[in-house]
Amino acid sequence: MLVQDRAFKRIVEYQFTAVAVLDSDFNVEHVNSSAELLLVRSAKQIVGHSFLDLFIDPTETKDVLHTAVKEGASVSVRSGTWVLTHKEPVTLDYIVSPFMENDKLSIILEMLPADRAMKISRDEGLLDQTETSRHLVRGLAHEIKNPLGGIRGAAQLLAAELPSAELKEYTQVIIEEADRLRALVDRLLGSNQLPNFAPMNIHQALERVHALLKAEAGGRVEFYRDYDPSIPDFVGDEAQLIQVFLNICRNAWQSLVESDQAEATITLKTRTVRQFTIRQQRHRIVARIDITDNGPGIEKDLLEKIFYPMISGRAEGTGLGLSLVQQLVQLHGGLVECESIPGQTQFSVYIPLEETNV
Template sequence: MLASAIVNQRLLEHLNTGVLLLNADLIVIYMNPAAEALLEMSGQRGLGVPFWELAEESEEARQALEQSVVSGHSYTKRETSILLHNQHQITLDYSVSPVAHPETKLPTLLIELQGRDRLMRISREEQLIAKQETTRNLVRGLAHEIKNPLGGIRGAAQLLERELPSEGLKEYTEIIIEEADRLRDLVDRLLGPRQIPQTEDVNIHEILERVCQLISVESNNAITINRDYDPSIPELQADKGQMIQALLNICRNAMQALLEAQPAIATPTLSLKTRTVRQFTIGHKRHRLVAQIEICDNGPGIPSELQENLFYPMVSGRAEGTGLGLSISQSIINQINGIIEFESHAGKTIFSIYLPLEAL
């Protein structure tokens, strides 16, 4: 039994794949709801509009479409960056198939669109979470191997100090003890928070305001702080002290980048924004509702050579930096099933923190 036109229409409307039909002049004559969502344009506004006004790629891509109409050859492009009409950048897979219009029999192009951004983000997050877990296990093993001999060195130095005949010689044992303590403290910081989180209901905006106060004091009010809060965000389960530390590490890095920028920034600005996001995937788990916290600065950006390993311990772009702040922040956020992401270029760096709001 052949499907009716109504059945075919309903099937197209319920596909997850975006479907567009262009005429020979590359004007949109049909788009299904999935295509509307991907291109962020309603069908009512998109019909009758040249395709390249909705989604811009390159002149070569435009010529390939025109050539496909003439030659009748199909083709597919993978992970292509598209600039939408609203200046949003997205990544798509798309296939182009020349077909005859079912009614007029005129040549048309059938374009199938599949969004790649979400899949690519999930893949990046899974890799990041796996890297973080591998790093934590490595650091734990390394810390155990370092702290045991350090304890022995410190104890031996204390015993030696008691046997020394001259007070002047104790200066050397004191150096040994102090350096052993310094290395122990460094290892403890590499391990991150060692206390079991004391979870409670916390208001994320109270935490952000506390962080703002600390940044204002540390920067001597040299940084403009903008706030854009969503007051409807419910309380979440977290350790308040650890959450302050996690967000403060990110904001402090931004503050230092703003104040140390060369040439100096005329109006160093830190912007904090909160929103809720529905049906959001973190790693391999989909959450019904998450809180999104964006920390944005107008500094020089993170050097490209550091971006791939930014959340690893001891990775820092500052000569006097320890490179532990972001690693600790990611570890704290991971403990409550959240994640930290970032994007950075000259003049703008955004750290996005996603925190599940359902009961853990």
């Protein structure tokens, strides 16, 4: 019996799905590592205690457990919401399966976070659409760039033939506008430079960004840093990641200034996230960098398109900054997400801490 019990626990431990085993009183007998991550509690903190103690209001989950036990059959719940005592609400699919062995009732609870699955699907769609739009814009930019060179060259030849300086002013306007459009097209095409991967420290990059923005803001914005010093060095292009964080922070700063936000703040926060999926690849550990401001927020319709080229929420914006951010983070095997409500906008940059193979 002990051998079977150990074998069962080994099988449960290697399940991707979060699994908890409860007794007939709903006390926890065993949890695997995925369940520890989902519940943000270690096995030592959970085992031997009532599973229902994890909830602020366990009524709904308690009813599901009782139903499964009473009917002696599995009960499935899709997109259920658990409000746990120690973290934000989590949306998940779960199955409660009672079973009897040697006259002992046990309950297997299988849990799969639905909110993360929905986010992965949404992020996949966003990245694919962003990539498609980027290819379209780059193709269009190439088509514009070629005739611009001809227009500029013709204007220069015409200027050489004109007899008066007054007439040459018009050709100079053509040349300057052609140069301006060419610079815009170059920005649309983006950088063709591959990342220069080398060991780097994420906090060193963020401190550089903090120093630059603090000088630019001139005291109009208060900066806060909340760093996790345990994040190890990893392989990345420090210059490109500085550009990523600088673009996000500048957008936040400009939004705060334009909205004349009282007590404007920007917070830089770092944490690690375990077992995180990016583009169908599951990473053991990633760094999460949150950049949060207390500005007016981003309109919902715009929020879904802010990483597309030429999309901007500001009258003076070109819509290229966040497109470049997504592109550079993707080169590091990472992902950028944004959540916004009035009074808080948060950009989250996820970067795998394993060696990047691009």
